[in-house]
Amino acid sequence: MPDQIKATYSVLEVGFQFPPIHHNIDAETASKYLKATTENSSLFQGSLLVPPLAVGAFALDSLSQSISLPPGSIHISQEFEFMDALHVGDTIVCMACISKKQERSKMCLLTVDINVTNQKDVVVLMGKTTFMLPHS
Numbered sequence: 001m002p003d004q005i006k007a008t009y010s011v012l013e014v015g016f017q018f019p020p021i022h023h024n025i026d027a028e029t030a031s032k033y034l035k036a037t038t039e040n041s042s043l044f045q046g047s048l049l050v051p052p053l054a055v056g057a058f059a060l061d062s063l064s065q066s067i068s069l070p071p072g073s074i075h076i077s078q079e080f081e082f083m084d085a086l087h088v089g090d091t092i093v094c095m096a097c098i099s100k101k102q103e104r105s106k107m108c109l110l111t112v113d114i115n116v117t118n119q120k121d122v123v124v125l126m127g128k129t130t131f132m133l134p135h136s
Contacts, residue, residue: 006068009110009133018096021062025050025090033057050086055125059114062094063129067112072134076109080127084118091119099128108133 007018023029033054034044044051056078086092093116100111109132116125 007066008068009070009108009131010135012067012098012101012110014098014101016098018063018066021065021094023058023062023092023094025054025058025086025088025092027088030054030088048088050088050090052080052082052086052125055082055086055092055116056080056127058092059094059096059116059125059127060129063096063112063114066096069131070134074132075129076132077130078127079129080114080125082125084122084124086118086124092124093117100130103135106135108135 007016030044030050033039033051037051037053039051041051043049060078095115095117097113097115098110099113100109102109109130111128111130114125114127114129115123118124
């Protein structure tokens with residue numbers, strides 16, 4: 001997404017929805033994830049099944065394409081609930097929305113809700129992630 005402008009967190013408000021980002025989970029993408037994570041479970045090797053945490057990785061990658069975080073930002077928590085399996089050949093849509101923004105003296109806590117659906121519009125992941133950000 002080179003033509004997409006990243007949002008600066010300081011101007012975002014609760015309720016802001018990031019543009020949806022689509023990922024096609026082809027065999028090469030799944031293989032790269034397995035290799036990068038050294039996942040060697042026979043459940044995923046040579047299978048059409050994609051590890052659940054791969055969905056979380058794709059969702060966080062999508063978020064990183066949409067928001068600009070200043071130096072000194074810390075990813076402090078993450079919660080994922082996996083609702084359905086993902087398979088090689090599926091296309092997912094990653095959606096994110098600011099759900100909480102708390103200003104604290106020199107820091108800001110920013111919570112983003114994440115929702116991932118497949119090509120059938122079935123939810124495969126719901127979750128949230130929180131960052132601690134220095135005021136810019």
